[in-house]
Amino acid sequence: EAQVTQNPRYLITVTGKKLTVTCSQNMNHEYMSWYRQDPGLGLRQIYYSMNVEVTDKGDVPEGYKVSRKEKRNFPLILESPSPNQTSLYFCASSLGARGNEQFFGPGTRLTVL
């Protein structure tokens, strides 16, 4: 089944404790992206990747890192999480960047205490 998976789905952590949210897709998509969703703010792009080893900042990259060592995986890293990073995170992938449907993962609910 074609899908985007994320892990963990729920995470409660404390300020400063490094964490990684994994994202994997099995559709051989080139383009992958991370979003955060906050009430009243919609979906805001954190980072995106056009292909392996090619990443770029979205609109809210501060406090986040990403890597794209393999085509299927695009982990989101929070080196030192803070409470303002409490949010719902979605990973998404698409065949390319130019007007292709983005397929979203199930979401990761992160709470930073």
Added chain:
Amino acid sequence: GENVEQHPSTLSVQEGDSAVIKCTYSDSASNYFPWYKQELGKRPQLIIDIRSNVGEKKDQRIAVTLNKTAKHFSLHITETQPEDSAVYFCAARGYGGATNKLIFGTGTLLAVQP
């Protein structure tokens, strides 16, 4: 950079009525405009999209219109049903270079009353 504004933030309609959600964008280079539906507790899913070389697109009860001159696009849902209740997001994407980002609107909570 691109900015997308979406209105209204909430919309309540009676079952069977039509619903219209409007979005404006700022970057005239944007050329792809998708609409996503997000049911409660679920992931966003694409319901319809339109490219800048087309003025209107329909898929059964949903349609999207695009006015490039005015830089706005709208989602139209006819004969609404309770299962249409969800949050709807519009988005706009530029073309090439630094405009490969997909910028979303802030969402519209649509409630269809039975």
